[in-house]
Amino acid sequence: MRVSMDIELKDVPGQMLLALQPLSEFKANLITVLHHHQKRTPRKTVPVQLVLEIKPENIGAIKAKLEENGIKVVRVGEHRFRESINVVLIGHVVHTGIQDTIDEIDKTGFAEVVDISLSMPGINLLSSALIRIDAVGKEDLQKALDILKKVSVKKDLLMVLPIDIHA
Amino acid sequence: MKTVRCSILGFGAIGQGVAEVLLMKKEYLESIGLEVLVVAVVDSKGATVNPEGVDLADCLARKRTGGTVAIDKLTGVEVIRSVDHELVIETTPTNIVTGGAGLQNMIAAFETGKDVITSNKGPLTLKYRELMEAAKAAGSNFRFEATVGGSMPIINLANEVLAGNKLRSIKGILNGTCNYILTRMLEERASYKDILAESMELGIAETDPTYDVEGIDTACKLVILANSIFGLDATYRDVEVTGITKITPEALEMAYERGHVIKLIGEVSRERIHVAPRLVPINHPLAVKGTLNVASIDTELAGEITVTGKGAGPIETASAVLSDLVAIYGNR
Numbered sequence: 001m002r003v004s005m006d007i008e009l010k011d012v013p014g015q016m017l018l019a020l021q022p023l024s025e026f027k028a029n030l031i032t033v034l035h036h037h038q039k040r041t042p043r044k045t046v047p048v049q050l051v052l053e054i055k056p057e058n059i060g061a062i063k064a065k066l067e068e069n070g071i072k073v074v075r076v077g078e079h080r081f082r083e084s085i086n087v088v089l090i091g092h093v094v095h096t097g098i099q100d101t102i103d104e105i106d107k108t109g110f111a112e113v114v115d116i117s118l119s120m121p122g123i124n125l126l127s128s129a130l131i132r133i134d135a136v137g138k139e140d141l142q143k144a145l146d147i148l149k150k151v152s153v154k155k156d157l158l159m160v161l162p163i164d165i166h167a
Numbered sequence: 168m169k170t171v172r173c174s175i176l177g178f179g180a181i182g183q184g185v186a187e188v189l190l191m192k193k194e195y196l197e198s199i200g201l202e203v204l205v206v207a208v209v210d211s212k213g214a215t216v217n218p219e220g221v222d223l224a225d226c227l228a229r230k231r232t233g234g235t236v237a238i239d240k241l242t243g244v245e246v247i248r249s250v251d252h253e254l255v256i257e258t259t260p261t262n263i264v265t266g267g268a269g270l271q272n273m274i275a276a277f278e279t280g281k282d283v284i285t286s287n288k289g290p291l292t293l294k295y296r297e298l299m300e301a302a303k304a305a306g307s308n309f310r311f312e313a314t315v316g317g318s319m320p321i322i323n324l325a326n327e328v329l330a331g332n333k334l335r336s337i338k339g340i341l342n343g344t345c346n347y348i349l350t351r352m353l354e355e356r357a358s359y360k361d362i363l364a365e366s367m368e369l370g371i372a373e374t375d376p377t378y379d380v381e382g383i384d385t386a387c388k389l390v391i392l393a394n395s396i397f398g399l400d401a402t403y404r405d406v407e408v409t410g411i412t413k414i415t416p417e418a419l420e421m422a423y424e425r426g427h428v429i430k431l432i433g434e435v436s437r438e439r440i441h442v443a444p445r446l447v448p449i450n451h452p453l454a455v456k457g458t459l460n461v462a463s464i465d466t467e468l469a470g471e472i473t474v475t476g477k478g479a480g481p482i483e484t485a486s487a488v489l490s491d492l493v494a495i496y497g498n499r
């Protein structure tokens with residue numbers, strides 16, 4: 001199952017290794033690491049968000065091992081996509097490297113392109129794509145849309161958003 | 168019986184529609200105590216003037232057979248300055264660059280203390296604040312329901328019927344030509360170019376459709392809503408605009424398979440004025456077809472209020488002019 005885990009690292013070298021070691025020990029598949037270098041908690045620790053694919057029965061052991069290594073586990077929760085939207089892109093969608101864009105969204109770990117339909121009617125005609133993006137929360141969805149928007153502007157794609165999204 | 172003397176400036180589709188509606192509604196108007204006397208009709212070539220009231224049926228007939236009502240070589244401004252009347256009905260062409268004859272007519276009307284009812288967006292998109300101030304200084308009524316959504320009530324609905332509600336936003340389809348093109352592209356799975364050609368043949372799109380399809384017409388209507396309903400001082404430059412020229416039949420079809428249509432949506436709130444094609448769920452109140460216009464007002468107390476109606480057409484648009492006329496002079 002997919003799990004998101006918020007942990008806090010002490011601001012000294014070698015901490016990340018201490019965090020990752022219990023994960024590999026229990027064969028957790030690390031999907032994303034969001035390391036908030038700039039942020040500090042009031043306890044002067046560095047907040048890190050992990051998204052993992054793990055066996056549910058290992059959660060408790062991983063947590064214990066992390067804390068044994070001096071890492072604070074603030075929150076563990078099932079990582080579920082609650083938000084979902086469709087977006088249409090029109091232009092030279094394929095030439096402009098749609099895969100890069102998808103990868104960039106997927107890399108966030110909190111949003112994912114789950115479906116894509118593509119239509120390329122001819123060489124000199126505009127292509128159209130309809131993609132569905134799932135995201136953990138509204139904020140994550142907005143982040144994914146911001147990525148898409150940047151790409152659309154750069155590559156001169158028309159982006160058609162749902163009416164209820166704050167464009 | 169109260170007599171309202173008026174001029175009709177611009178005698179094209181809408182000016183003639185107003186004349187027809189005044190003829191049709193003569194008895195009704197009398198029943199509410201109003202005699203509307205048209206003392207001058209003006210087109211681009213000149214005017215027919217009669218201080219006792221022109222014969223509207225004759226004006227319509229002469230316009231339709233001879234192409235003009237011109238008997239005297241008078242312009243709108245000259246009629247406003249030289250012929251006694253209370254109300255100017257302004258239906259000359261929209262010009263959003265200079266304001267055109269409409270702007271001059273409105274300024275002259277307020278300078279001479281006349282009321283103005285108009286269907287002409289141009290002057291309102293360019294010089295809203297100046298015109299409102301001139302009307303106020305002169306003690307004149309200034310109404311323009313017909314400029315947004317044609318027959319569909321929106322300005323008077325928001326400002327009068329919904330009075331007291333704080334309004335958060337208005338979203339809708341304010342251009343019938345774009346709605347027609349997008350509706351037909353989906354129905355026929357045809358290209359934008361082909362359906363644009365069909366629309367021109369049917370007289371739904373103008374010979375130069377740029378203002379409609381690039382979203383400029385919608386943007387101008389949003390500016391009028393922003394200023395008259397949300398109290399902003401916006402002009403066309405404050406609107407972010409994307410039109411429909413890039414929309415493909417494939418995009419429409421893929422969206423439809425997922426339960427959506429693509430519509431050119433205009434949106435105005437205190438924070439933002441914005442026109443762009445958007446995905447609208449098939450069952451959404453804004454998913455109206457063909458040349459229809461529609462608008463949803465998000466209100467504080469009443470929730471969402473949605474109105475839909477014909478955004479164009481001579482008689483339909485004249486209906487909005489008539490409602491403005493009754494609002495000014497009825498029951499007083």
Ligand SMILES: NC(=O)c1ccc[n+]([C@@H]2O[C@H](COP(=O)([O-])OP(=O)(O)OC[C@H]3O[C@@H](n4cnc5c(N)ncnc54)[C@H](OP(=O)(O)O)[C@@H]3O)[C@@H](O)[C@H]2O)c1
Nearest residue numbers: 177178179180181210211258259260261268286287479480
């Ligand atoms: N058509 C619609 O459904 C609709 C809906 C809502 C709002 N509107 C707005 O209503 C206005 C009128 O539209 P329309 O469709 O009736 O346009 P139209 O058919 O082109 O008619 C314009 C009229 O104005 C006259 N005119 C042009 N320049 C003039 C001048 N300098 N002085 C006096 N008259 C002049 C024209 O004279 P000639 O006849 O001699 O050419 C014509 O009679 C426009 O501002 C339009 O945007 C139209």
